[in-house]
Amino acid sequence: MKSGEYFVQGNEACVRGALYAGLKFFAGYPITPSTEMAELLSEKLPQCGGHFVQMEDELASMCAIIGASVTGNKAMTATSGPGFSLMQEALGYAVMAEIPCVVASVQRGGPSTGLATKVAQGDVNQARWGTHGEHSIIALTASSVQDVFFMTVEAFNMAETYRTPVILLFDEVIGHMREKLTVPEEGQIPVVSRLRTSVRQGVNYHPYLPREDGRLPMSDFGGVHRYNVTGLYHDIWGFPTEKPEAVERLLYHLVEKIETKSDEIARFKEYYMDDAKLVFISYGSSARSALHLVTTLRGKGIRAGLLELQTLWPFPANLVRSRAEQARHVYVVEMNMGQVCAQVRQAVARPDDVFLINRVDGQLITPTDIGRVMRVVEGRAF
Amino acid sequence: MAVKDFIRERFFPHLWCPGCGHGMTLNAMLHAFDELNIPPCSLVMVSGIGCSARISGYVNVHTMHTLHGRALAFATGIKLARPDLHVVVPMGDGDATAIGGNHFIHAARRNIDITAILMNNRIYGMTGGQYSPMSGRGIKATTAPYGNIDRDFDAVKLAEGAGATFVARTTTFHVRELTALIKKAIQHKGFSVVEVMSQCPTYFGRKNHMGNAVDMLNMFRENTAPLGSDALAAHPSLTPRGVFVDRDEPEYCESYESIIQKAQG
Numbered sequence: 001m002k003s004g005e006y007f008v009q010g011n012e013a014c015v016r017g018a019l020y021a022g023l024k025f026f027a028g029y030p031i032t033p034s035t036e037m038a039e040l041l042s043e044k045l046p047q048c049g050g051h052f053v054q055m056e057d058e059l060a061s062m063c064a065i066i067g068a069s070v071t072g073n074k075a076m077t078a079t080s081g082p083g084f085s086l087m088q089e090a091l092g093y094a095v096m097a098e099i100p101c102v103v104a105s106v107q108r109g110g111p112s113t114g115l116a117t118k119v120a121q122g123d124v125n126q127a128r129w130g131t132h133g134e135h136s137i138i139a140l141t142a143s144s145v146q147d148v149f150f151m152t153v154e155a156f157n158m159a160e161t162y163r164t165p166v167i168l169l170f171d172e173v174i175g176h177m178r179e180k181l182t183v184p185e186e187g188q189i190p191v192v193s194r195l196r197t198s199v200r201q202g203v204n205y206h207p208y209l210p211r212e213d214g215r216l217p218m219s220d221f222g223g224v225h226r227y228n229v230t231g232l233y234h235d236i237w238g239f240p241t242e243k244p245e246a247v248e249r250l251l252y253h254l255v256e257k258i259e260t261k262s263d264e265i266a267r268f269k270e271y272y273m274d275d276a277k278l279v280f281i282s283y284g285s286s287a288r289s290a291l292h293l294v295t296t297l298r299g300k301g302i303r304a305g306l307l308e309l310q311t312l313w314p315f316p317a318n319l320v321r322s323r324a325e326q327a328r329h330v331y332v333v334e335m336n337m338g339q340v341c342a343q344v345r346q347a348v349a350r351p352d353d354v355f356l357i358n359r360v361d362g363q364l365i366t367p368t369d370i371g372r373v374m375r376v377v378e379g380r381a382f
Numbered sequence: 383m384a385v386k387d388f389i390r391e392r393f394f395p396h397l398w399c400p401g402c403g404h405g406m407t408l409n410a411m412l413h414a415f416d417e418l419n420i421p422p423c424s425l426v427m428v429s430g431i432g433c434s435a436r437i438s439g440y441v442n443v444h445t446m447h448t449l450h451g452r453a454l455a456f457a458t459g460i461k462l463a464r465p466d467l468h469v470v471v472p473m474g475d476g477d478a479t480a481i482g483g484n485h486f487i488h489a490a491r492r493n494i495d496i497t498a499i500l501m502n503n504r505i506y507g508m509t510g511g512q513y514s515p516m517s518g519r520g521i522k523a524t525t526a527p528y529g530n531i532d533r534d535f536d537a538v539k540l541a542e543g544a545g546a547t548f549v550a551r552t553t554t555f556h557v558r559e560l561t562a563l564i565k566k567a568i569q570h571k572g573f574s575v576v577e578v579m580s581q582c583p584t585y586f587g588r589k590n591h592m593g594n595a596v597d598m599l600n601m602f603r604e605n606t607a608p609l610g611s612d613a614l615a616a617h618p619s620l621t622p623r624g625v626f627v628d629r630d631e632p633e634y635c636e637s638y639e640s641i642i643q644k645a646q647g
Contacts, residue, residue, distance in 0.1 A: 025463050046645035051462050051638060056488040060455035063448065067428070067459025070446065071467075075459070093449055221426055221444040222464050228439055230447040239393065239439065240447075 006181045010148045010174040011036040013181045014104055017152025021191050024050040024073040027064035029057055029083060032116045033172040034106040037078035058083035062090035066099045070229060072194060072220030074156055076102040081110045081123050091165055092131030093231045095254065098216060100159035104168040106175040109362045118362030119172040121284055124339040127167045128313050134251060136258035138265060139167040139313040143287040145179035151310060154267060157192035162257055163216055169312060173285035173364050194218055209236040214257050259314050266316035269308040272298055276305025279327035281344055282334060283309040286365050290333045293367040300382055317347035324348040329377060333357045333370055385412045388422060390442045397436055401595025403554035403580030407501050408437050410557055414564035425468045428457040430482060433507040434474035451482025454489040457496050465635035468568060475502045475516040479535050490544035493572045494634035500537055500575060503582035511585030522589040541575040542627050548574035549627040553602035554581060572633050
């Protein structure tokens with residue numbers, strides 16, 4: 001991965017971030033607006049001895065990266081809403097079997113085939129609850145090409161740290177927008193390697209016995225420890241069990257290993273937030289328009305600020321609550337019917353002071369759009 | 383190594399019904415592994431969902447019990463990332479030809495070096511006896527109380543048409559032949575399929591008045607004949623057994639190695 005400066009799309013920044021983080025395996029199926037990732041990786045991965053495979057569908061793609069991951073390789077796939085829907089089955093398997101992997105989903109308009117080439121942010125809840133059953137998940141996003149790179153490295157790091165699939169939930173504007181990208185030197189930003197067991201050959205290895213810190217050291221398929229991996233509830237050996245206490249213990253483990261770490265998983269940026277009375281909360285490409293408006297308002301002496309979320313799941317409720325405390329009004333800017341807004345309302349002390357500013361017609365929300373709604377709420381022109 | 387070194391004894395007795403053919407196939411597989419002297423740490427078994435898929439849990443190699451129909455997709459990721467490992471995928475007829483039909487034909491098309499052991503008992507056993515794409519017309523099942531109108535696949539022709547480079551068929555009656563065919567399939571470089579006609583006395587046999595497991599095994603003896611045999615020539619309605627396809631074609635992982643060399647060149 002060559003360091004240096006590039007002028008690239010968000011999708012390419014994601015590819016470069018993945019390679020920086022040590023990606024060795026990609027399986028995918030073409031879908032707009034994420035296809036550039038597959039195209040680029042088909043070129044780049046063999047150059048570094050990695051493997052690319054175009055599978056027969058997204059179901060197979062998600063399964064293949066899980067297979068590659070159990071052999072000890074960092075693996076990812078890339079897709080958009082319709083493909084992400086198909087991946088939900090195997091995503092749940094990765095959650096249950098605790099297999100690290102990364103899924104980049106570049107959002108377009110839905111439901112169904114929707115708006116194949118237009119922007120939306122309607123898959124926030126799909127990332128959280130798309131697969132069935134109680135579980136927890138990590139989902140990250142970004143609002144610039146540079147941050148796509150950083151968040152992609154973070155995604156791989158978190159996947160290894162928490163032994164979980166991590167969703168990179170970008171949107172079409174960020175995926176296709178070209179900006180400057182600075183790729184840091186190797187070692188300049190931390191890359192988390194897989195935590196492998198120190199248990200020696202011939203000694204009993206328990207693949208699903210968490211350490212005191214909750215982490216589970218892995219052993220590669222093909223290595224000296226032979227064990228079972230399953231999507232069923234399982235014991236510390238990875239064997240199916242229906243014992244109520246084992247079932248409950250595993251489910252609590254799967255949820256708590258992420259939910260109790262939500263503060264340290266929270267990634268965010270703040271602009272003019274110190275004394276902000278009008279607090280904007282946004283993410284992805286919408287955050288760029290919100291920042292534009294906030295900057296304009298500051299120029300007029302109005303105390304507006306922006307909290308840009310980069311971690312969407314687990315939802316950073318403590319962060320949002322603390323930043324909303326001093327606010328007169330909180331505006332959540334997003335391109336859906338209020339998926340993050342609902343989370344913000346749950347998190348804050350005064351949910352009635354939270355307002356949704358959205359756009360859901362396939363067009364990027366503009367600073368003018370946001371200002372128009374804000375003026376109505378504030379009851380005056382700025 | 384001995385056969386018993388390949389099993390996880392503490393998980394026995396197994397969960398299959400008395401008379402089920404899957405244990406016989408497991409036995410043949412274990413003998414094949416043993417006779418081929420495969421080190422257990424270089425063997426991966428990936429299975430899907432269903433009665434047949436539970437085989438993986440009993441075998442003391444690297445085992446992955448995955449999703450219904452998708453074992454071959456998981457296996458493709460494992461094999462491509464670690465081409466030095468042997469990858470064996472035990473499958474049921476629903477796993478391979480219904481929900482996993484797409485993965486089955488594409489694994490065959492790629493000619494990736496994976497061995498699929500297709501245990502065909504013509505019924506969904508785990509869910510209680512519903513018809514599968516292998517049941518065939520006229521068969522009774524819990525979802526075909528008036529008789530099945532779905533035509534059945536010929537798994538051998540399906541695998542061959544999709545491009546598998548080794549395709550064989552036998553039955554649970556012919557256990558030594560089964561072991562020999564599994565050995566050949568594992569040794570074959572490329573995608574290999576062994577269809578094992580297997581008995582489900584609990585559902586398929588009972589619903590269709592075929593008697594007990596022994597009666598069903600005797601039917602396999604009477605209704606099948608080796609490829610090229612006089613019996614088959616005299617009675618073309620018999621189901622042929624043996625090796626239908628065995629040819630060399632570029633294997634997927636090896637082809638990918640040449641891509642890596644080209645990319646790095």
